[in-house]
Amino acid sequence: MNADILTNISVIKDRITGACMANYRDPGEVKLLLATKTVPAARINIALQAGHTLIAENKVQELKEKYAALKAVPHTNHFIGHLQTNKIKDLIKCEVSCLQSLDRLELAEKLHQRLLSENKTMDVLIQVNTSGEESKFGAQPELVFELVTRVSKLKTLKIKGLMTIGLFSAETEKIRPCFRLLKNIQQQIMDLNLPGVTMQELSMGMSGDLEIAVAEGATIVRVGTAVFGQRVYPDSYYWNEGDTLGK
Numbered sequence: 306m307n308a309d310i311l312t313n314i315s316v317i318k319d320r321i322t323g324a325c326m327a328n329y330r331d332p333g334e335v336k337l338l339l340a341t342k343t344v345p346a347a348r349i350n351i352a353l354q355a356g357h358t359l360i361a362e363n364k365v366q367e368l369k370e371k372y373a374a375l376k377a378v379p380h381t382n383h384f385i386g387h388l389q390t391n392k393i394k395d396l397i398k399c400e401v402s403c404l405q406s407l408d409r410l411e412l413a414e415k416l417h418q419r420l421l422s423e424n425k426t427m428d429v430l431i432q433v434n435t436s437g438e439e440s441k442f443g444a445q446p447e448l449v450f451e452l453v454t455r456v457s458k459l460k461t462l463k464i465k466g467l468m469t470i471g472l473f474s475a476e477t478e479k480i481r482p483c484f485r486l487l488k489n490i491q492q493q494i495m496d497l498n499l500p501g502v503t504m505q506e507l508s509m510g511m512s513g514d515l516e517i518a519v520a521e522g523a524t525i526v527r528v529g530t531a532v533f534g535q536r537v538y539p540d541s542y543y544w545n546e547g548d549t550l551g552k
């Protein structure tokens with residue numbers, strides 16, 4: 306139900322505030338990003354119209370389908386899914402301002418070329434695979450430093466921080482080491498003092514584990530289910546290779 310969306314958002318905001326208080330953090334440091342995969346534009350618009358304007362899709366196809374229907378309300382589009390290089394132009398066309406899932410040099414180089422030719426720039430977060438699961442995208446932790454160093458030389462890409470999904474587990478305490486690892490990598494990259502690289506954003510935490518993420522330093526939490534309700538598709542559909550269900 307549509308009325309529930311705003312109620313759910315206020316519950317999430319309270320959870321974020323509570324987690325900040327418990328960890329001596331300023332709630333203003335933590336942004337709520339709405340993960341809108343599978344959610345129809347009309348329902349997303351309820352949130353946008355109420356001022357919750359930071360949203361993200363996982364698939365370029367959905368981004369394109371909803372683009373026109375969401376245009377009336379100014380908002381900020383991030384992208385949080387696995388990106389194939391042949392979809393780069395669509396990402397730019399749909400005005401994505403931050404690619405949170407930059408995980409490999411080939412993608413960075415092709416994105417850079419395209420942005421150069423259009424005289425544009427894009428914010429990026431480096432996605433790190435902190436759980437060691439093969440099914441998850443993201444750069445391996447030990448390869449992140451090399452990747453960041455190389456991406457930092459591509460002048461159209463503005464590195465703003467890191468993103469991770471973390472372990473998918475009902476036992477939330479098992480997720481904490483993933484978030485702690487991301488924070489740790491952030492600090493190590495900051496220590497490198499790379500020109501043009503700022504590392505202020507840590508995008509981590511979802512519906513089930515945002516308190517732990519906030520405790521470990523998240524500045525962006527990505528929430529879908531707890532705002533829009535259960536999805537029909539399993540998350541593996543979005544997190545694994547391939548565009549078909551059941552793979």
Ligand SMILES: *Cc1c(COP(=O)(O)O)cnc(C)c1O
Pocket residue numbers: 340342363385386470510511512513527528529530531540543
């Ligand atoms: C779907 C998704 C989320 C939100 O997950 P919920 O459990 O629905 O809150 C966050 N991050 C990514 C990358 C996602 O694909």
